[in-house]
Amino acid sequence: MTSRPTPAQLPTDIEVVNVGLPLFADALRAQGRPVDQLDWRIPAGGDPELLAALTTLLGRHAARIDAANAEVFRRLDTGVPVWTGVATALDVLPDVGPRTLLHCGPAIEWPDVADPLRRSMRAATVAEGWAADVAEADTLLRTGSIRLEPANQHATVVPMATALGPSMPVLVVDNQDGGTRAFSAINQGSGEVAWFGRETDAAIARLRFLRDVAGPLLATAVESSGPVDLLSLAAQGLAMGDDVHMRTQASTNLLIRHLLPQLVAATGQQAVEFARFLSGDHLFFLNLAMAAAKSLTMWAEQVGGSSIVTTMARNGTTFGVRLAGSPAWLLAEAPEIGDALYNPGHGPGSGARDIGDSAVLELIGLGGAAAAGSPAVAAFLGGTMAGAAEVTENMTDLCHGTSSRFKLPTLDMRGTPVGVDARLVAKLGVTPQVNTGILHVSDGSGQVGAGVATAPLQCFTDAVFDLARRLG
């Protein structure tokens, strides 16, 4: 190198930045040339109608939407949901009716219900005492003698293929700042369990155990301990490798330690039996985290004119989203699980479609949003932490802001992304990723794997159209 002037010369090295489709970049790389590939996409996939809608939402309506979104974000980010009790579903959800099952995801009729959810509904029907066995339960369900209602319509969220009957205990979670109260079922644990789409005697017995043993013991424990700040435990769990969706091991352990004096105060064989169940259920905290998230989205959805997603739920057949301020469900077909690891003997062919209300966690900064902190999630994404970090970065592009309570040690204590903005999803053509389990598609054998599902674009673009219509 020199600072003296040299005559002008033609360059002999070509450096290329390729924008958009990677074909040209790939061709140059094949010739040994250095190329920078810029991942640029045509906004809104070049769809003129969608571009027009986005132009108003990001243009003349932008200030109004941004203000609504700021308030929605504040509610999702700062509400403090506490676990206050355990109650019987029928007592706290009187509008559900006595012969009704609450299920995951958008509303659905029996003919469209996916196999694992059908099995779970049959198991719940037997556990409720409405049928003597699953064959009789099938008849009741097929003939419409049992009402099916989306849990989400009743302040409730349930994971995977859970079906919740009126006699079952529910976890009660209060968001005191927002005056909202949300519910979830007690997590059923692993093995032969209805929420994994099993309907064996053991699965039905587990439901009865939760109602007759776990519910009353948990009710006493939480009453005696006083309210439990759930997202404080989740934030600690996140710094300990939980995404607090696919993995809730650290959060569950923190909760067990917190409740230890109350659990030990219980006496008798049932208390020991429950302790054995709790000791083996790594996902116990999942349902509590979901109810906490639901109590926040219920507060956030009271804000009108926002483009932030406050419902994201699947039933194994359809995938539905709702925006804050609107009761309208926007639906698409539930996706198959893309990045997945299967148990031996299983593969993509044996996996049912995406199922469960647990994607509510992705709306408050957990699950896929928190993937970067979780070696357990990384195992599903090529096995490196970089793969997990990409899922978090992807969500960051789609979100209004970053969490003030969920911090990622692996990203130098940056907050996880919070507040999925449907405008950004539609503009980028990139959807949220949801960490989830995979159930068998048809044979009732339960969980066959786990992975990361990619939400379908359609329901987000439909939400954008709907918002544009509402704002005029």
Added chain:
Amino acid sequence: MTSRPTPAQLPTDIEVVNVGLPLFADALRAQGRPVDQLDWRIPAGGDPELLAALTTLLGRHAARIDAANAEVFRRLDTGVPVWTGVATALDVLPDVGPRTLLHCGPAIEWPDVADPLRRSMRAATVAEGWAADVAEADTLLRTGSIRLEPANQHATVVPMATALGPSMPVLVVDNQDGGTRAFSAINQGSGEVAWFGRETDAAIARLRFLRDVAGPLLATAVESSGPVDLLSLAAQGLAMGDDVHMRTQASTNLLIRHLLPQLVAATGQQAVEFARFLSGDHLFFLNLAMAAAKSLTMWAEQVGGSSIVTTMARNGTTFGVRLAGSPAWLLAEAPEIGDALYNPGHGPGSGARDIGDSAVLELIGLGGAAAAGSPAVAAFLGGTMAGAAEVTENMTDLCHGTSSRFKLPTLDMRGTPVGVDARLVAKLGVTPQVNTGILHVSDGSGQVGAGVATAPLQCFTDAVFDLARRLG
């Protein structure tokens, strides 16, 4: 840039790589010049005698030492210590004698005992019933009526300023492959506790509680659960942000979850009282991890002619190391704690010198060796994970190999360094770093902070001389 020839020209930019002392590099940087600084040091600090000893240990004796070290490493890395029971110290340590206190660190006489350890010894003396109060205890200790013995000489390790009397319960840990059995006291928890150098009534009451309540309940729990694989829990805890020394929160929670059925099976007010204690003691697992490490170093120290450190312990006055295959303690003054965070109102002036047997953890791949995985440790090192990673990298330079069981998610699942080689310490002039608490130097107020201590070089160079003498 061009590929055509241009006439030779004097360079106008100077690029510098500076080797060794940074003064020259700093001077160039001050002039705005780019400099790469290479951290090279004169081997053995240029000491001709030490160089001569190292020349034999890394030269003609190298093959023999390397073979011994490989076996020492294998024992430290692959032994499987299990917690098998809780016993009374006098019953399992009959050679200790009835009027003896076991204490942390190298052997020491009363006049040299540091203030926090004196207070702990007085509290233990009262708890044993040998004295009515701490004043009487002081007289007994001062006049030599109570024997002081290093715990390390009796298959036992105790953290911080713990003093262990013969009536106290000990955790029993068996390394079945090696046929070694090690012990530790039950962790005393936080607040007014003797192991932090307190001698209040509450601190003495805590010792009696551990003997009369915690010991029997833990004995029943572990007997009923069966042996507990401690380093499997530690490995999981490490992936959850524990260094398993300064922080054992995740490992403690894993253990509590594991023992939950046994803990719940216990009944009565004492069981609940113990549950409350356990629920609040984030360092409960520390003593178990230490006993596990000791059972491995006891196996490793049976190998002769090795340069790997198998004892590293401090009593607040002296810091001692031993090499595998030799009973000789090499001593230096215990260091002050360098990188530290103090409680409000405290600073370097109020901190006692480095104390406790817990540095045994650094010998098997935990503590400082595992710092890179722990956001909690990072808080003491400038608050970034990079600061914590540096402590692990430092240990890697000094160690024989990397752990096959302790993997760091933050370093792409690389194993933590295991097997501190005194030759490498002496050659580089760099010593292990130990994560530790800090006790008040004189006023008996207990823990005033925590930080990372740097071991004194002298005892490692003396160990090198001793090994060179032994090998001839």
